[in-house]
Amino acid sequence: MASGTLLYAQSGGVTAVINATASAVIQTARARKVKVLATRNGILGALREELIDTSRESAAAIRALAHTPGGAFGSCRVKLKSLEQDRARYERLLAVLKAHDVRWFLYNGGNDSADTALKVSQLAAEFGYPLTCVGVPKTVDNDLAVTDCCPGFGSAAKYTAVSVRECALDVAAMADTSTKVFVYEAMGRHAGWLAAAGGLAGTSADEAPHLILFPERPYDEATFFTRVKATVERVGYCVVVASEGIQTADGRFVADAGAGKDSFGHTQLGGVASYLAGRVKDTLGYKVHWTLPDYLQRSARHLASKTDLDQAQAVGKAAVEFALKGMNAVMPVIVRTADAPYRWKVEAAPLSKIANHEKKMPANFIRKDGYGITDAARRYLEPLIRGEAPPPYGRDGLPKYVVLKNIPLAAKLPAFNG
Amino acid sequence: MASGTLLYAQSGGVTAVINATASAVIQTARARKVKVLATRNGILGALREELIDTSRESAAAIRALAHTPGGAFGSCRVKLKSLEQDRARYERLLAVLKAHDVRWFLYNGGNDSADTALKVSQLAAEFGYPLTCVGVPKTVDNDLAVTDCCPGFGSAAKYTAVSVRECALDVAAMADTSTKVFVYEAMGRHAGWLAAAGGLAGTSADEAPHLILFPERPYDEATFFTRVKATVERVGYCVVVASEGIQTADGRFVADAGAGKDSFGHTQLGGVASYLAGRVKDTLGYKVHWTLPDYLQRSARHLASKTDLDQAQAVGKAAVEFALKGMNAVMPVIVRTADAPYRWKVEAAPLSKIANHEKKMPANFIRKDGYGITDAARRYLEPLIRGEAPPPYGRDGLPKYVVLKNIPLAAKLPAFNG
Numbered sequence: 001m002a003s004g005t006l007l008y009a010q011s012g013g014v015t016a017v018i019n020a021t022a023s024a025v026i027q028t029a030r031a032r033k034v035k036v037l038a039t040r041n042g043i044l045g046a047l048r049e050e051l052i053d054t055s056r057e058s059a060a061a062i063r064a065l066a067h068t069p070g071g072a073f074g075s076c077r078v079k080l081k082s083l084e085q086d087r088a089r090y091e092r093l094l095a096v097l098k099a100h101d102v103r104w105f106l107y108n109g110g111n112d113s114a115d116t117a118l119k120v121s122q123l124a125a126e127f128g129y130p131l132t133c134v135g136v137p138k139t140v141d142n143d144l145a146v147t148d149c150c151p152g153f154g155s156a157a158k159y160t161a162v163s164v165r166e167c168a169l170d171v172a173a174m175a176d177t178s179t180k181v182f183v184y185e186a187m188g189r190h191a192g193w194l195a196a197a198g199g200l201a202g203t204s205a206d207e208a209p210h211l212i213l214f215p216e217r218p219y220d221e222a223t224f225f226t227r228v229k230a231t232v233e234r235v236g237y238c239v240v241v242a243s244e245g246i247q248t249a250d251g252r253f254v255a256d257a258g259a260g261k262d263s264f265g266h267t268q269l270g271g272v273a274s275y276l277a278g279r280v281k282d283t284l285g286y287k288v289h290w291t292l293p294d295y296l297q298r299s300a301r302h303l304a305s306k307t308d309l310d311q312a313q314a315v316g317k318a319a320v321e322f323a324l325k326g327m328n329a330v331m332p333v334i335v336r337t338a339d340a341p342y343r344w345k346v347e348a349a350p351l352s353k354i355a356n357h358e359k360k361m362p363a364n365f366i367r368k369d370g371y372g373i374t375d376a377a378r379r380y381l382e383p384l385i386r387g388e389a390p391p392p393y394g395r396d397g398l399p400k401y402v403v404l405k406n407i408p409l410a411a412k413l414p415a416f417n418g
Numbered sequence: 419m420a421s422g423t424l425l426y427a428q429s430g431g432v433t434a435v436i437n438a439t440a441s442a443v444i445q446t447a448r449a450r451k452v453k454v455l456a457t458r459n460g461i462l463g464a465l466r467e468e469l470i471d472t473s474r475e476s477a478a479a480i481r482a483l484a485h486t487p488g489g490a491f492g493s494c495r496v497k498l499k500s501l502e503q504d505r506a507r508y509e510r511l512l513a514v515l516k517a518h519d520v521r522w523f524l525y526n527g528g529n530d531s532a533d534t535a536l537k538v539s540q541l542a543a544e545f546g547y548p549l550t551c552v553g554v555p556k557t558v559d560n561d562l563a564v565t566d567c568c569p570g571f572g573s574a575a576k577y578t579a580v581s582v583r584e585c586a587l588d589v590a591a592m593a594d595t596s597t598k599v600f601v602y603e604a605m606g607r608h609a610g611w612l613a614a615a616g617g618l619a620g621t622s623a624d625e626a627p628h629l630i631l632f633p634e635r636p637y638d639e640a641t642f643f644t645r646v647k648a649t650v651e652r653v654g655y656c657v658v659v660a661s662e663g664i665q666t667a668d669g670r671f672v673a674d675a676g677a678g679k680d681s682f683g684h685t686q687l688g689g690v691a692s693y694l695a696g697r698v699k700d701t702l703g704y705k706v707h708w709t710l711p712d713y714l715q716r717s718a719r720h721l722a723s724k725t726d727l728d729q730a731q732a733v734g735k736a737a738v739e740f741a742l743k744g745m746n747a748v749m750p751v752i753v754r755t756a757d758a759p760y761r762w763k764v765e766a767a768p769l770s771k772i773a774n775h776e777k778k779m780p781a782n783f784i785r786k787d788g789y790g791i792t793d794a795a796r797r798y799l800e801p802l803i804r805g806e807a808p809p810p811y812g813r814d815g816l817p818k819y820v821v822l823k824n825i826p827l828a829a830k831l832p833a834f835n836g
Binding site: 010013014041044068069070071072074075076077078158161162163165166167169170171172173174176177178179182200201258260262266267268269271274277278279281282288289290291292293294295296298299300301302303305307382385386387388390393395396397398399401 | 428431432459462486487488489490492493494495496576579580581583584585586587588589590591592594595596597600618619676678680684685686687689692695696697699700706707708709710711712713714716717718719720721723725800803804805806808811813814815816817819
């Protein structure tokens, strides 16, 4: 193997399986005798020269990463701008890579990270530094272009579908004298992928969820209330899955309607479910409950999808293989070759086709009436939540999640303030 | 076996394992050739003479109840008053029992249900009707007297501990540039049992949860903020588990502080986590997130505790055995015979010792500083979340939960309006 090290970084919101990708990256590189460094807290660690020597972790710890949620090396929400605007930071990045003899840079994230990896590869070429940059896909938002789906999404989707099915059984049992309307708030500021996954919880017309609110369709309170009332009168209760990103026809986020300051000047935090529940209670008079799973939906490794886990590991392995072959400025993506039986493979796609693009949910995934998913959506979504891959549990009844030692490498460069 | 039927009813908030109790009741009775009727929607079904013939359900369906959350026959939130105040309803109950030759009445619920079962047994004795009444314990609140713990609590406790551990890994990974304070809202209006269970997620001082807010201790904002700030400065982030029932020193519920009407006259629904998060953001300036799992925590059968499941089934089996032996006005309770290794057995306790009593969390379960749990609490709680008992999953990636046919029996009496 050529000398040099491989640098791996995690970016953006973490998922239930991003560490499974990290595990596959490190295991694949180790098998090829390539040393892997990781950045502390994503791209910030590269800028700050806060690097971690993963060779100090045991084989067992690296294996255990595959069943540990969160981001084992730390992630960050930092987006570099264009090469012109952020030139000093890109040059610092390159200096840090050079100082640690990094020849392969793997950036595990979404659209922004693909863009950063692409720009780093361009700068390296400009400076004549031999560097192979590979983006590695990850996001519960499922909004990356080219790839059929994004590692992390399938597990969050499974969490959503299972949770909606479970709470619906609770509501059904109590509706006669208790809660009649239940609202489940799903992540998805721009696209309704996770809300759509909630739709997998039911298959017949009157099975929960009865109504799904997508950010792709304008939210109209009057129509929604008519639907809620009709559902309660027909079924006895109504379970609603609402995407956090729903907007009214004039483009205002519904979540912001409940936010602001109260009469004491205290912050009222927004939230679609809380707001909708309050309005339903006020207007229709039903007893309401709601849930905001928030980070639980993207960290629930205990309920990971086996398909998702397999794909998270496959892109990690492929990323190392692509890098070592010198395939620069690419990302391993999932290609679906068949729906039933579900078949997929990993291919390389150019980062330029992925960077800064956003994949929307196809229009034919939303039912004509706007409140449910279509068979096309089911065909797409269902394989992604298939299969279980529970973590090992300890004698204490808790999953055996690993916390790495994360031993820092000594810095070789002066500190950087940028 | 003596002739006559056994009537089973579910009461109050449902749990992940109350159907496992129902499954054990029906299986045990079937083995003894006793016919089991169930009420539709708890005691309401008995008053309305809406009874279900469980013999119409297959053996497979009854077995599947053991892994299905919710309340398979429906439950209700209705509390009967004293025999004097609610005499007409108690007499109606007895008339319905007589009409269907009910000789054994099993009421699966909490304190109130124990009280109702006790009063029905007293009225039957007064009328000379041979009836054996048995209470069957159930509640995620873990507040029943006499029994060491309540079926339903262990699974909700496991859900809480696992969820807190998982979201803490998410927060830890992102804290450098994102959320620094995360608030998890646990059920428990009167006692901090589930909040305490969240404490099992961490074992060392700086492991999440860093702070637990118990309803047993007055909530003091200034002290809490000092703790939050110190934790963020020391650890980098702070995970808080807050019981929905926390109150200020003057007895006001903190959840109500965020509730009320906004400036448009719209209902602002309460919520401890939302309120605390808003205050932390305003006062300390940290980025905050929060979660309100709500019904998810009591319906997450996918994450049930094996101990809890075993106990839910054991009390169901024992209830039938006690009933058939004619042990009137009792409840099968869990007796802990050893902490390590954990040992338990089921005994009969008089309903009179359980009805309308409420078990508080022992004072020595809360750390002296008021923000965490003690070793005594861990010794008590840990065995209750031990063991996994996942449901079977289908090819579609979802748990195979059963929905019963619930075929109604023809009414024999005139309708009752009461």
